[in-house]
């Protein structure tokens with residue numbers, strides 16, 4: 001990263017920001033690569049970075065139909081936590097959490113990872129039993145997690161209505177202190193710059209329109225810029241993964257839904273942690289810029305348009321005002337949507353496929369931002385070795401045949 005002296009800082013503040021170096025090249029596609037990653041979101045870029053950095057595989061292309069990070073990666077609300085119920089998911093998300101803790105240093109790019117803690121509120125006795133169970137499971141897995149009562153919640157978030165008069169009074173919460181938020185586009189840019197500097201070709205505005213398959217093995221992809229050969233292909237296309245699987249001749253148990261978020265006008269610092277409520281059904285944090293970052297559940301219908309419907313926005317804001325009556329006069333600034341790929345057990349798919357050499361990494365649904373470094377790390381290992389990493393193995397598509405589902409609807413929570 002460039003460092004400035006006091007004089008340099010003033011010079012750049014007054015300059016017109018000309019002649020800045022590009023962060024990555026804009027290469028012409030080669031005829032063939034050892035590995036092609038389809039999808040230039042956080043997970044695809046992280047995979048390419050770790051392939052190059054940890055496995056020395058640098059003859060790699062990331063093929064992105066739009067711009068890097070323009071999918072869910074830069075549309076999400078950036079909550080990072082690892083407090084999942086089952087051992088398999090807890091291990092994967094905690095692996096990611098540990099990588100988050102050193103990520104800015106590793107990629108030499110400030111991803112603004114802020115461990116300000118995440119509260120998952122309980123409003124009923126059953127919520128509290130579920131919270132207790134999940135916190136116990138987290139602690140058995142070495143994940144920092146605590147149960148707070150209503151007083152503990154109020155102490156952490158004095159501006160929240162924790163009174164008994166609320167329609168669904170807050171009874172307590174799970175609290176993960178190491179959880180928090182990060183700057184999403186910086187994650188994509190940091191991995192992109194890191195991968196590019198190790199020799200990976202980042203091909204933007206290049207759409208994969210089909211897979212080249214010979215005798216049951218992938219040998220490349222068709223794109224709008226011509227065919228490109230590859231020995232191994234990793235498909236990391238989030239909400240478009242069902243469509244990509246169909247191109248390769250098989251089906252995945254995924255549904256694509258819009259998931260929305262919205263931000264308010266900037267306010268002075270007022271909320272220094274992340275609050276999520278599955279029950280009242282909304283979640284909120286405050287960005288470093290001051291905006292309140294708000295979201296709730298998916299829009300219930302299937303679709304591929306990156307926008308959602310007004311009733312979901314209205315429902316979400318009702319929940320926020322119920323928890324924080326003082327925000328009732330705050331004005332909302334912007335709203336947007338992404339397309340999330342949800343699996344029947346609210347867990348991802350990291351898997352080989354019926355086509356040899358073709359791997360899929362998808363199904364992260366409403367909760368994959370937090371997994372970005374871990375997902376890329378284990379997926380790169382799997383592509384490099386030709387066998388699934390032990391943290392990825394439980395998330396194979398075989399589980400939909402064997403029935404070994406990993407039900408994380410509780411931990412996936414409010415956004416599902």
Ligand code: FAD
Pocket residue numbers: 038039040041042043044063064065066067068069070071072073074075076077078079080206207208209236237238239240259260261295336337338339340362364365366367368369370371
């Ligand atoms: P993406 O970033 O979507 O990348 C996939 C890329 O594939 C896209 O850039 C797309 O253009 C490209 N692509 C698709 N088809 C093709 C093709 N044919 N050829 C070439 N390229 C193609 N997760 C959390 O953990 N915490 C949160 O707080 C959170 N909040 C969210 C809020 C919202 C509103 C949304 C929409 C999602 C949220 N998520 C959250 C989920 C999270 O954003 C995703 O799970 C994660 O970003 C997925 O990353 P990705 O790299 O797999 O996908």
Ligand code: PYC
Pocket residue numbers: 077079080081283295366367368412415
């Ligand atoms: O997975 O923590 C999460 C999340 C929050 C908002 C959307 N997803």
